[in-house]
Amino acid sequence: MSTEHPIISVTGSSGAGTTTVKKAFEDMFRRKKIKAAVVEGDSFHRYNREEMKQELRAAERDGRSMSHFGIEANLFDKLEELFHTYAKTGTGYKRYYLHNEEEAAPFGQAPGTFTEWEPLPENTDLLFYEGLHGGIVTEHVDVSQWVDLLIGVVPIINLEWIQKISRDCAERGYSAEAVTNTIMRRMPDYINYIVPQFSHTHITFQRVPLVDTSNPFIARDIPTADESLVVIRFNKYRDQDYTYLLAMVHDAFMSRPNTLVIPGAKMGFAMQIIFQPILDELMERKRKAAFV
Numbered sequence: 001m002s003t004e005h006p007i008i009s010v011t012g013s014s015g016a017g018t019t020t021v022k023k024a025f026e027d028m029f030r031r032k033k034i035k036a037a038v039v040e041g042d043s044f045h046r047y048n049r050e051e052m053k054q055e056l057r058a059a060e061r062d063g064r065s066m067s068h069f070g071i072e073a074n075l076f077d078k079l080e081e082l083f084h085t086y087a088k089t090g091t092g093y094k095r096y097y098l099h100n101e102e103e104a105a106p107f108g109q110a111p112g113t114f115t116e117w118e119p120l121p122e123n124t125d126l127l128f129y130e131g132l133h134g135g136i137v138t139e140h141v142d143v144s145q146w147v148d149l150l151i152g153v154v155p156i157i158n159l160e161w162i163q164k165i166s167r168d169c170a171e172r173g174y175s176a177e178a179v180t181n182t183i184m185r186r187m188p189d190y191i192n193y194i195v196p197q198f199s200h201t202h203i204t205f206q207r208v209p210l211v212d213t214s215n216p217f218i219a220r221d222i223p224t225a226d227e228s229l230v231v232i233r234f235n236k237y238r239d240q241d242y243t244y245l246l247a248m249v250h251d252a253f254m255s256r257p258n259t260l261v262i263p264g265a266k267m268g269f270a271m272q273i274i275f276q277p278i279l280d281e282l283m284e285r286k287r288k289a290a291f292v
Contacts, residue, residue, distance in 0.1 A: 002086075002087035002088070002146070002148065003285045003286060003289045004090065004286055004289045004290070005086055005087055005088070005089070005090040005126070005127070005286075006125075006126045006127070006148040006149075006282040006285075006286060007083055007086060007087060007126065007127045007128075007129070007146055007147050007148050007149075008025065008126060008127070008128050008129070008147070008148065008149045008151070008279075008282075009083075009128075009129040009130075009134030009135060009143075009144075009147045009149070009150050009151065010022060010025075010128075010129065010130045010131075010134060010151045010153065011041075011129075011131065011132065011133065011134030011135045011136075011150065011151070011152055011153070011197050011201070012132070012152060012153035012154055012194075013069065013132060013154070013160060013190060013194045014068075014132070014164055016153045016154055016155055016160055016163070017153050017155065017163070017205075017207065018130050018131070018153045019130070020153070020267065020268065020271075021130070021151055021153055021205070021271060022128075022130045023268075024268055024271040024272060024275065025128060025275065025279075027272070028272070028275065028276060028279055029128075032279070032280075032283070034125045034126065034279075034283065035121070035123070035124050035125045036124060036125060036126050036127070036128040037086070037092075037094070037120040037121055037124040037126070037127045037128065038128050038130075039082070039094050039127065039128070039129045039130075039131075040096065040097065040129075040130060040131055041129065041130060041131010041132045041133055041134065042097035042099070042131060043094060043095045043096055043097045043114065044074055044075045044076075044078055044079045044131070044133070045068060045073060045074055045075070045097060046072070046073050046074055046075055047073060048112055048113045048114055049111070049112025049113070050112065052068075052073065055072075055073070056185075065185065065188040065189065066185075066189075067182075067185055067186040067189045067190075068132065068186070069132060069186050069189035069190050069193050069194050070188075070189035070192070070193055071138060071193065074132075074133060076133065076136055076138060076140075076141045076143070077140070077141055079133060079136070079141075079143055080141040080142065080143045080146070082094070082127075083127070083129075083143055083146035083147065084146055086120070086127045086146075087146045090123075090124065091119065091120060091122075092119075092120050092127075093117045093118065093119055093120065094117070094118065094120055095114050095115045095116060095117045095118065096114065096115045097113075097114055098110075098111055098112065098113055098114070098115065099111060099112075125283065125286065126282065126283075126286075132194065133193070133197070134147065134150065134197070135147065135150045135152070135197040135198075135200045135201055136193065136197060137196065137197070137200060138193075144197070144200040147202075148282055149202055149203075149237075149275075149278055149282070150200060150201045150202045150203075150236075151201060151202065151203050151204070151205070152197065152198045152201035152203070152204035152205065153204075153205050154198055154204060154205075154206050155206060155207040155208075156206065156207070156208055156209070156213075158209075158213040158214070158216040159207060159208075159209050159213055159216070159222075159223065159228075161183055161216040161217070162213060162216045162219045162222055162223070163222055164179060164183065165179045165180070165183075165216065165217070165219075166221075166222050168182075176217070180217055201235060202234075202235050202236035202237050203232065203233070203234055203235065203236075203237055203274065204232070204233045204235070205230055205231075205232055205267065205271075206230065206231040206232075206233070207228050207229070207230050207231075207264060207267070208228060208229045208230070208231060209223035209227055209228050210223070210227050210228060210229065211223050211227050224264075225263075225264035225265040225267065226263075226264060226265050227264070228263075228264030229261055229262065229263065229264055230261070230262050230263075230264050230266075230267045230270070231255070231259060231260075231261050232259065232260045232261070232262065232270065232274070233256075233258060233259050234258045234259070234260070235258070237278060238258045240260075240274070242254060242260065245260055245270070245273065245274070246260075248269075248273055249262045249263075249266050249269065249270055249273075250263070250266070251263050251266075252266070252270075
């Protein structure tokens with residue numbers, strides 16, 4: 001953690017909804033004129049798309065489990081190095097993973113490749129990470145220790161699968177069978193590397209559908225926000241003005257002393273009123289540290 005160079009990290013698995021949190025922060029950064037160094041988790045994968053296909057084939061031949069969730073396919077040491085360096089100096093290096101033709105065209109590269117490592121922009125106010133491993137802790141690395149605000153996004157597992165199947169089929173052209181096979185292949189790494197992060201998160205958002213999702217592999221539609229509740233657990237930032245939050249979010253209630261439950265359609269609004277004071281606090285601490 002760092003007073004002068006704060007880090008905000010949003011972590012969750014593929015299809016969990018971390019992009020929703022990213023958009024909420026982008027709005028706050030714009031309003032508050034905060035210059036953020038934005039880092040995407042995909043840029044810390046170890047292999048480009050073709051290399052990953054080869055590694056997966058080799059793992060299948062050897063009877064090994066391998067996925068983008070796990071340690072073999074990621075540069076966890078590089079990610080911790082970035083967080084550590086930024087927390088100490090406000091600098092570091094990042095690159096981009098080019099998902100498609102649109103992203104790749106400006107760089108003159110093929111989709112599924114990485115750009116070269118480059119320095120972060122100078123004089124940023126904070127580092128903002130969004131991806132799979134923003135709170136990863138293993139035997140050799142502890143990324144979570146450098147994060148000032150660690151946010152977890154983790155729908156209940158059936159809803160997460162429905163969202164992934166729908167997104168990958170609609171946006172990436174995969175078949176439902178192919179996506180289902182990917183989910184199964186990733187399961188050991190999901191259990192060992194994704195789930196444990198939510199023991200370290202400071203605030204966690206879990207969307208819970210109010211409709212039947214018992215068989216996510218035949219679901220035709222993603223449950224809407226109006227068909228969901230969101231369970232918000234406060235860990236580090238549990239000293240909230242819950243009376244204020246309950247008054248601001250209609251139909252919200254407390255299920256435990258540190259757990260707020262809200263209607264799904266209010267998640268974006270709730271993020272704004274929860275994160276804005278925390279963001280203001282981080283920026284005020286940074287401002288004061290600059291004059292010490």
